[in-house]
Amino acid sequence: MKLLVIMASLVFLVRCEKTFFESPNTYIQYRHWVVSERGILMFYFRTFKPNALLLYTDGGSGSNDFLKLQLINEKLVVHTNFGSGTETFELGEKLSNGVFHSVQINIEAGLLTVYLDQTFSKEKQFDNSAADNILQIQTAVFIGGVNKFYTTETVEKDLALEPRFTGCIKGLKFTRTDGETFGIPNVENEEGTKDGCGETSCDSLSFTDSCKNGGRCEAQIDGSYKCNCERTGYSGEKCTTGMFCLVFCQVFFCYL
DSSP states (O other): OHHHHHHHHHHHHHHTEEEEOOOTTOEEEEOOOOOSSEEEEEEEEEESOSOEEEEEEEOOTTOOOEEEEEEETTEEEEEEESSSOEEEEEEOSOOOSSSOEEEEEEEETTEEEEEETTTEEEEEEOOTTSTTSSOOOOSOEEESSOOTTOOOSSSOTTGGGSOBOOEEEEEEEEEOTTSSOEEOOOEEEEESEEEOOOOOOGGGOOTTTSOOTTOEEEEOTTSOEEEEOTTTTEETTTTOEEOEEEEETTEEEEEO
């Protein structure tokens, strides 16, 4: 019985981690995040790409409310509308460095707070004296990109054309319909992704797995790695296949 519980837990954890591949329509669509006067949403991301759409959701038909998170030049940029016009602000820098970064969004009584790596934060206070100054989310939550066929009155026409996320996102959680329960949402649709995030890094490779003969280890978006054998005189998966090279006027002519 304990073994079955452990196995089920491992499967559950893997399904909470998603690798996003470079594709024209990569995205994950989760059931909508219910937000009225309060709500919490959090996740972790890892990428090497400087520009990408991280998250998008809106209020659906008849509403101008929306929340959009992007990476722009390796910074986290937040766009939102609580009914009184679009607000934009940014946090952090050099976030496309191949390590995990955490994002947490808190909404309570008209106050939006965004935390980055549990250290950096920015707040935006909206006038919640009017009923329309409460973020109303009625549609799905899109992660990594938006389905190219998705349209509402709120969504920007070029949203589906923005750079899609490439890398890994894990630990997505947000408040459920009762406004209190904090849990993992259900996936409604996805494309260009797979379960799990590889955790291999160049720094943790053993001698057996490391690149040889001066090859450079290059981390990949899914957590794997490959060896760059350029200008080593070797080729192959680990730069172990010797090549015969002639150098003429600083140009390499190599033969296997």
